[in-house]
Amino acid sequence: MWNTRFRLIFISSSTYSALGLLPMRPCSSSDPKPGCCPPSPALKTGAWHSHCARSASPAELCRFRSLGPGTSGDTGSAAIESVQGAKNVDIIVLLPKGHCTKIQELQMTTVLRENVHVFGVEGNSDELDEPIKTVFADVAFVKKHNLMSLNSINWSRVLVQIAHHFFAYFRCAPSLDMHPLPPVEVVVPTGAAGNLAAGCIAQKMGLPIHLVVAVNSNDIIHRTVQWGDFSLSKAVKPTLASAMDIQVPYNMERIFWLLSGSDSQVIRALMEQFERTKSVSLPKELHSKLSEAVTSQSVSDEAITQTMGRCWQENQYLLCPHSAVAVSCHYQQVDRQQPSPPRCCLAPASAAKFPEAVRAARLTLDTPAEILALEHKEARCTPMRKGDDWTRMLRDTIEDLSQQWQRRFLNLPA
CATH class of the missing domain: 3.40.50.1100 (Rossmann fold)
Structure with a gap:
């Protein structure tokens, strides 16, 4: 026994x-x-995300890559931590506005790096997964823009x-x-x-x-x-x-x-x-x-x-x-x-x-200073409202980021 x-x-x-x-x-x-x-x-939080995002061959390093996780709270911030400021990688995160804690939201929306793009979806986790699944079902679009998901949709x-x-x-x-x-x-x-x-x-x-x-x-x-x-x-x-x-x-x-x-x-x-x-x-x-x-x-x-x-x-x-x-x-x-x-x-x-x-639970929490500091940081988040075409917004964002990268890479004027 x-x-x-x-x-x-x-x-x-x-x-x-x-x-x-x-x-x-x-x-x-x-x-x-x-x-x-x-x-x-x-391991540092986000280490696996970082490995996935950065383990490219030399030939791939000159190609734009876009990561697109939806998050119910933690995946988004871990993914952002891994790739913020990285070259040739943009990350688009969809978070369910009002369905994760304020701190979780701030961990994502207060990262103001150029390659980080956060959307606040007026819906729950299941609803925000739908535009992501629709975009990834378009195989030609995924290949064209080198998309990768960091959800468990990804094997x-x-x-x-x-x-x-x-x-x-x-x-x-x-x-x-x-x-x-x-x-x-x-x-x-x-x-x-x-x-x-x-x-x-x-x-x-x-x-x-x-x-x-x-x-x-x-x-x-x-x-x-x-x-x-x-x-x-x-x-x-x-x-x-x-x-x-x-x-x-x-x-x-x-x-x-x-x-x-x-x-x-x-x-x-x-x-x-x-x-x-x-x-x-x-x-x-x-x-x-x-x-x-x-x-x-x-x-x-x-x-x-x-x-x-x-x-x-x-x-x-x-x-x-x-x-x-x-x-x-x-x-x-x-x-x-x-x-x-x-x-x-x-x-x-x-x-x-x-x-x-x-x-x-009637308990007290000794909040870390890093968490308290989030309250005083500037936040940036693009709304995805009820009635908006979320799939179209996601596709347009990806296409716009790809065009921006191509202009930078080829030194073309905007």
């Missing part, structure tokens, strides 16, 4: 841009309280997240000398299911992990795992874990394909039906394979604040609300006194960016 062990794997700012570890002391059945130390990121993001699951396993497994290797449970807080897709691929590669997907009240992934109900709710529900306020988890298509034995025809028909009707019941065989690979929980705002308070009381560590979604699953297991393998929770962000959630 396994004694419960729990570690928090801290993946800073965006879920693939940095790695670090919060080591937790082992818990006995009589003392199920995880010990906690502060995170120590091993390279998921590819790196696979390594995170191996990293978590090797840090949490009690021994690597056993045969077969012992299992480790990985709790993945998610909205679009990119890191969950990475975990499923790691499983297929032979990594002995049990995946638990943790979501907030926007629970389409939970309903899909539990009952095969892949359908939209009436509306996106605003929650304290705002980066996970997503109803269309587009990486589920990759997971369905993986678990179907790479049956492209079946999955294409399934997703086309979802596009038409916004509701699909998974075939029994596919649902059975999904529920074997993944278990799930949905976590309310009340549970988020209770978890943040409990973790602070027991460990003097302040969780961000998204990390609290994962740790809530851990506490539920501990309170039931159910035996389990060693467990780790993936932790996406710093609590400093979510003061509203900290206050809701």
Whole structure:
């Protein structure tokens, strides 16, 4: 029987841009309280973005490249940090105005470098993804302007997240000398299911992990795992874990394909039906394979604040609300006194960016000076209003930036 062990794997700012570890002391059945130390990121925030954006061959260095992430809060600022001021790279970020915290917005809108272009969309994360997907569906346009997405729409993001699951396993497994290797449970807080897709691929590669997907009240992934109900709710529900306020988890298509034995025809028909009707019941065989690979929980705002308070009381560590979604699953297991393998929770962000959630948990926050300074900086953001043609605005911006680059490169007058 396994004694419960729990570690928090801290993946800073965006879920693939940095790695670090919060080591937790082992818990006995009589003392199920995880010990906690502060995170120590091993890579600078945005390192993977920087690598993707800058790893060009000499021939490519004289070509303009445009990066186009939509963000629910963290991806945009991490991407901007990586490429601001870079030559021959422009970044266009779409943020959901009013759907991420003020600090998250300021981390993007106060970067006034010439190659940074931020749009504030009057819509939620699902809605702002639509113009991005439409633009990237035009293959000729993408090639002409050398476009690259930094969302998990881009396979390279998921590819790196696979390594995170191996990293978590090797840090949490009690021994690597056993045969077969012992299992480790990985709790993945998610909205679009990119890191969950990475975990499923790691499983297929032979990594002995049990995946638990943790979501907030926007629970389409939970309903899909539990009952095969892949359908939209009436509306996106605003929650304290705002980066996970997503109803269309587009990486589920990759997971369905993986678990179907790479049956492209079946999955294409399934997703086309979802596009038409916004509701699909998974075939029994596919649902059975999904529920074997993944278990799930949905976590309310009340549970988020209770978890943040409990973790602070027991460990003097302040969780961000998204990390609290994962740790809530851990506490539920501990309170039931159910035996389990060693467990780790993936932790996406710093609590400093979510003061509203900290206050809701009746906790106090020692805000870093860098965060406080954002309030006094000039901000720049182009609105994308309801009724505007967002796809046309995005295409026009890309074309204009390409023309500006060509004039600079060829030394032509404006």
